[in-house]
Amino acid sequence: MAPIAGYRRPFLGTQPNYLWPAYRSSVKRAPSKPLVYLPHTLSEVTGPSFENEIVDVKACDLTKQHPAAPLGERIIVSGRVLDEDGRPVRNTLVEIWQANAAGRYLHKRDQHDAPLDPNFSGNGYTLTDSDGRYRFVTIKPGEYPWRNHVNAWRPAHIHFSIFGPAFAMRLVTQMYFPGDPLLPFDPIFNATADELARKRLISAFDWESTKSEWALGYRFDIILSGREATPMEG
Numbered sequence: 001m002a003p004i005a006g007y008r009r010p011f012l013g014t015q016p017n018y019l020w021p022a023y024r025s026s027v028k029r030a031p032s033k034p035l036v037y038l039p040h041t042l043s044e045v046t047g048p049s050f051e052n053e054i055v056d057v058k059a060c061d062l063t064k065q066h067p068a069a070p071l072g073e074r075i076i077v078s079g080r081v082l083d084e085d086g087r088p089v090r091n092t093l094v095e096i097w098q099a100n101a102a103g104r105y106l107h108k109r110d111q112h113d114a115p116l117d118p119n120f121s122g123n124g125y126t127l128t129d130s131d132g133r134y135r136f137v138t139i140k141p142g143e144y145p146w147r148n149h150v151n152a153w154r155p156a157h158i159h160f161s162i163f164g165p166a167f168a169m170r171l172v173t174q175m176y177f178p179g180d181p182l183l184p185f186d187p188i189f190n191a192t193a194d195e196l197a198r199k200r201l202i203s204a205f206d207w208e209s210t211k212s213e214w215a216l217g218y219r220f221d222i223i224l225s226g227r228e229a230t231p232m233e234g
């Protein structure tokens with residue numbers, strides 16, 4: 001059987017460190033032994049494909065999933081999903097989840113003393129188009145406390161999962177907002193050593209997607225791993 005072209009492994013420092021003691025729960029789950037290199041096989045270089053039929057139009061507008069509008073500042077979050085070679089990642093599943101405007105998740109383990117919003121569930125999904133573009137309408141999430149250390153607060157963020165066409169491309173990450181004063185103090189944000197890679201986690205305010213008299217736009221482009229070699233057909 002011909003060797004399979006795998007996906008490139010991330011450049012040093014561009015992904016969060018497995019062990020980052022300032023982020024307490026990384027201590028328990030980080031591998032304690034050196035990693036073993038495993039070449040990618042068919043099960044890593046393939047993945048599910050998604051069809052437009054699975055998409056509920058309400059799923060990408062988190063402000064329209066309930067009878068009334070949620071409280072908070074409406075925003076538009078959009079961007080492109082590309083691979084490292086600059087090719088658009090088409091028809092791929094992009095999922096988001098987030099706290100409401102008061103900084104509270106609709107989850108039984110979130111006991112933060114902030115109100116739930118009956119008109120906000122905080123999760124959505126969409127597929128990228130033929131150009132790799134995606135777009136969500138949502139509410140700006142609030143900052144929230146966590147018990148990592150004394151007086152610990154997470155900067156406002158939206159969780160993202162991008163499936164990509166192969167399991168080895170799947171990316172789970174967080175998007176932050178420009179100018180957030182909590183960013184320099186956040187152990188999760190700082191767990192990525194490379195400064196440029198860290199800055200790529202911060203969305204940009206975007207006039208192009210900002211809608212007059214309606215909502216501010218934020219742009220967040222996402223780059224997934226590229227192939228180790230260009231896959232050849234035939």
Ligand SMILES: [Fe+2]
Binds near residue numbers: 099154157159
């Ligand atoms: Fe979160």
